Amino acid sequence: MTNPVLIEVLRGAIVESAHRGAVAVFDADGKPVLEIGDTSRPVFPRSAVKAIQALPLVESGAADAYGFGNRELALACASHSGEPAHVELARSMLARAGLDGSALECGAHWPSSHDATIALARAGGSPNALHNNCSGKHSGFLCTCVHSGIEPQGYVRADHALQEMVRDAMQAVTGARHGADERATDGCSIPTYAVPLRSFALGFARMVTGRGFAPGRARAAKRLLSACMAEPFFVAGTGRADLALMQAAPGRIFAKGGAEGVHCAALPELGLGIALKCDDGAGRAAESMVAAIIARLLRADEVLAAKLLEMANAPIESRIGATVGALRPTAALA
Amino acid sequence: MTNPVLIEVLRGAIVESAHRGAVAVFDADGKPVLEIGDTSRPVFPRSAVKAIQALPLVESGAADAYGFGNRELALACASHSGEPAHVELARSMLARAGLDGSALECGAHWPSSHDATIALARAGGSPNALHNNCSGKHSGFLCTCVHSGIEPQGYVRADHALQEMVRDAMQAVTGARHGADERATDGCSIPTYAVPLRSFALGFARMVTGRGFAPGRARAAKRLLSACMAEPFFVAGTGRADLALMQAAPGRIFAKGGAEGVHCAALPELGLGIALKCDDGAGRAAESMVAAIIARLLRADEVLAAKLLEMANAPIESRIGATVGALRPTAALA
Numbered sequence: 124m125t126n127p128v129l130i131e132v133l134r135g136a137i138v139e140s141a142h143r144g145a146v147a148v149f150d151a152d153g154k155p156v157l158e159i160g161d162t163s164r165p166v167f168p169r170s171a172v173k174a175i176q177a178l179p180l181v182e183s184g185a186a187d188a189y190g191f192g193n194r195e196l197a198l199a200c201a202s203h204s205g206e207p208a209h210v211e212l213a214r215s216m217l218a219r220a221g222l223d224g225s226a227l228e229c230g231a232h233w234p235s236s237h238d239a240t241i242a243l244a245r246a247g248g249s250p251n252a253l254h255n256n257c258s259g260k261h262s263g264f265l266c267t268c269v270h271s272g273i274e275p276q277g278y279v280r281a282d283h284a285l286q287e288m289v290r291d292a293m294q295a296v297t298g299a300r301h302g303a304d305e306r307a308t309d310g311c312s313i314p315t316y317a318v319p320l321r322s323f324a325l326g327f328a329r330m331v332t333g334r335g336f337a338p339g340r341a342r343a344a345k346r347l348l349s350a351c352m353a354e355p356f357f358v359a360g361t362g363r364a365d366l367a368l369m370q371a372a373p374g375r376i377f378a379k380g381g382a383e384g385v386h387c388a389a390l391p392e393l394g395l396g397i398a399l400k401c402d403d404g405a406g407r408a409a410e411s412m413v414a415a416i417i418a419r420l421l422r423a424d425e426v427l428a429a430k431l432l433e434m435a436n437a438p439i440e441s442r443i444g445a446t447v448g449a450l451r452p453t454a455a456l457a
Numbered sequence: 458m459t460n461p462v463l464i465e466v467l468r469g470a471i472v473e474s475a476h477r478g479a480v481a482v483f484d485a486d487g488k489p490v491l492e493i494g495d496t497s498r499p500v501f502p503r504s505a506v507k508a509i510q511a512l513p514l515v516e517s518g519a520a521d522a523y524g525f526g527n528r529e530l531a532l533a534c535a536s537h538s539g540e541p542a543h544v545e546l547a548r549s550m551l552a553r554a555g556l557d558g559s560a561l562e563c564g565a566h567w568p569s570s571h572d573a574t575i576a577l578a579r580a581g582g583s584p585n586a587l588h589n590n591c592s593g594k595h596s597g598f599l600c601t602c603v604h605s606g607i608e609p610q611g612y613v614r615a616d617h618a619l620q621e622m623v624r625d626a627m628q629a630v631t632g633a634r635h636g637a638d639e640r641a642t643d644g645c646s647i648p649t650y651a652v653p654l655r656s657f658a659l660g661f662a663r664m665v666t667g668r669g670f671a672p673g674r675a676r677a678a679k680r681l682l683s684a685c686m687a688e689p690f691f692v693a694g695t696g697r698a699d700l701a702l703m704q705a706a707p708g709r710i711f712a713k714g715g716a717e718g719v720h721c722a723a724l725p726e727l728g729l730g731i732a733l734k735c736d737d738g739a740g741r742a743a744e745s746m747v748a749a750i751i752a753r754l755l756r757a758d759e760v761l762a763a764k765l766l767e768m769a770n771a772p773i774e775s776r777i778g779a780t781v782g783a784l785r786p787t788a789a790l791a
C-alpha cells in the first residue's frame with residue numbers, strides 16, 4: 124500500500140516537493156476514529172513516546188521521592204532544545220539522585236537550538252551530555268534506577284532492568300509486542316521498537332483518559348501529560364512546533380514529535396490519541412500533519428482550528444526573510 | 458505517476474523511512490540512456506545548475522578580465538560551506554571588480570559548516586552575506602555586471618539584465634522554456650524555474666561534451682566543469698557529498714546538489730548528463746541516489762564503483778558514534 128501525499132511543499136505556485144504519510148486516530152477502547160494510509164505497518168516511534176517511557180519514573184515513586192514537579196516531569200518527556208534552562212534542570216534532576224552529567228549514556232551534541240549553540244560557543248563552552256535533547260529522559264531513567272536500587276550503569280542496554288521496565292510499560296500501554304525482532308537502537312543509545320502506528324494512537328488515547336489502566340497507572344499517565352501541557356517549553360524549546368501546539372490551547376493539546384517524521388498527540392476533551400509518520404522521515408511534514416489533524420478534530424473551536432491551520436501552512440522564507448513558498452496539507456488531511 | 462522508492466533508510470534490520478524519486482540520464486544528442494520515474498514533471502533545479510548559471514561570467518569575458526582561475530570559477534558554481542577559505546575567496550572575487558560584500562543581495566546566514574559556525578561564534582563573529590552558501594555565485598553575477606557595464610543593483614530580480622543573461626543560458630542549454638509561469642524565488646532571492654528533470658540531464662550532457670554549442674560556449678562550459686572537478690573543495694566544503702564524489706575520481710565526475718533533493722552530475726568519459734530529484738526534498742537521499750547512479754554508469758571501474766556504493770550506503774550513527782542504521786539504494790537504482 125502506497126500512503127497518500129499529505130503535505131505539499133509549494134515554491135511560488137508550483138509544488139516543489141511532497142510528503143506521504145499515514146495517520147491513526149483512536150479512542151481508548153481501540154476504536155479507530157480516523158485512519159489515513161497504512162496504519163498497520165511497524166514504525167519506530169523514537170522520541171514521540173517519551174511520555175510513555177517516563178511512566179516508571181512516576182510509578183516507581185522516584186518522581187515523588189525527588190520532589191519532581193511539572194517542569195521536571197515535562198523534561199523527562201522532552202526532546203529539549205538544549206537551552207540553558209533545559210540543561211540546568213536536567214543537572215538538578217540528576218543532583219537530587221546524587222548523580223551528575225557523567226552518569227548520562229546518551230552522548231553529547233551541540234544544542235538543537237541554533238541560538239543556544241551560538242551562545243554556548245561564544246561563551247567558550249562545549250556541549251556535554253546534558254545538552255543532548257534526550258538528557259531529561261535519561262535523567263528520569265537514572266533517577267528511577269537510583270530510587271529503585273537498580274545499578275544505573277548500562278541503563279541504556281535493552282537487557283538492563285530499567286529498559287525492561289520501560290519496555291513493559293510500552294507493551295502494556297500500546298498493546299503491541301516489543302520483541303527483539305522489532306528492536307533497533309535510537310540516537311540516544313536506548314532501544315526503540317517498531318510496532319504499528321495504530322498501537323501508538325491507542326496508547327495515547329489510554330494515556331490521556333486512563334481507560335483500561337489500573338488506578339495508579341492512570342494517575343501517572345495523566346500527571347505526565349498534564350505536566351507537559353502545563354510546561355511545554357520544557358518538552359521542546361523556543362520556537363518549536365510542540366511548544367506552539369501546546370501553547371495554542373493550554374491543557375487541551377498534548378503533542379510530541381520524534382525523529383524521522385513521527386508525531387504523537389492526545390486530546391483530553393475528546394479522549395483521543397493520534398499517531399502519524401511521514402514516510403520519508405521529514406519533521407517539517409510531520410509537524411504540518413499533526414497541526415492539520417488536530418485542527419480537523421477540534422474544528423468545533425473555529426478560532427483554534429484557524430490558528431492550527433496557520434501552523435500547518437507554515438511559510439518558507441528566503442535568506443532575506445521574504446516568503447517564497449509554504450507547506451500545504453492536501454485534501455486527504457482536511 | 459507515483460515515482461518508485463529509490464532509497465530506504467534502515468534502522469537495525471527494519472526500514473524506518475523511504476525516499477521516492479526520479480532519475481534522468483541523457484546523452485548530448487537528447488537520447489535517454491536511463492529514466493526512472495517521471496522525468497517530465499517540472500522540477501526547480503535550485504543550486505544544482507549553478508554551473509550553467511555561471512556561463513555568462515565566462516562568456517562575457519569577466520572571468521578573464523578579473524584573472525579568475527579554477528578556484529574562483531569553482532566558487533561561482535558552488536554551494537559552499539562558509540569555511541574561511543570560501544569566504545575569503547568570495548571577498549577577493551568582489552574586490553577584483555571594485556566591490557565588497559555589501560553589494561551581495563543573497564542575504565546572510567551562518568556557515569553551512571557546523572565547525573565553521575562554531576569557530577565564527579567562538580571568535581565573536583557574526584555571519585554576513587559572504588558566508589551565504591551562494592556568495593560565490595552572487596560574486597560571479599556581480600563581476601559579470603561590472604565587467605559588462607550593467608548596473609549591479611537589483612541583480613537578483615527576474616527582470617534585471619543579468620538574470621536575463623542567466624535565463625537565456627539556462628534555456629539554451631536545457632532546451633526548456635523558462636517563462637514567468639515556471640518561475641519562483643530561490644533561497645538566495647534569484648529566480649528559479651521549474652522545468653522537466655530530463656531537460657537538466659540533457660543540459661549537463663551538453664555542458665560536458667560541448668555538443669550542440671557554438672565553440673565559445675563549448676569552451677566556457679568545459680572550463681567551468683573542469684574548474685569544479687579540479688577544485689571540488691570550493692564547490693562544496695569539508696565532509697560534503699559533492700567533494701567526496703569529485704575526489705573519488707578526479708576529472709571523471711562532476712556533481713552538484715541543490716536544495717530540496719535535486720542533484721545534477723556529468724560524466725566526461727561517457728558524455729552523459731544526470732539529473733535527479735528526491736520527491737520529498739531530502740538531501741540525504743539525493744546524495745545516495747547520485748552516488749548509486751554514478752556507480753551504475755561507471756561500473757566498468759570496479760574499484761570506483763565499490764567506493765561510490767559505499768557512499769550510497771551511508772551509515773547512520775547514534776550520538777555516541779555507534780552505527781545503528783544505513784541508507785540503502787533499492788533495486789530500482791541498481
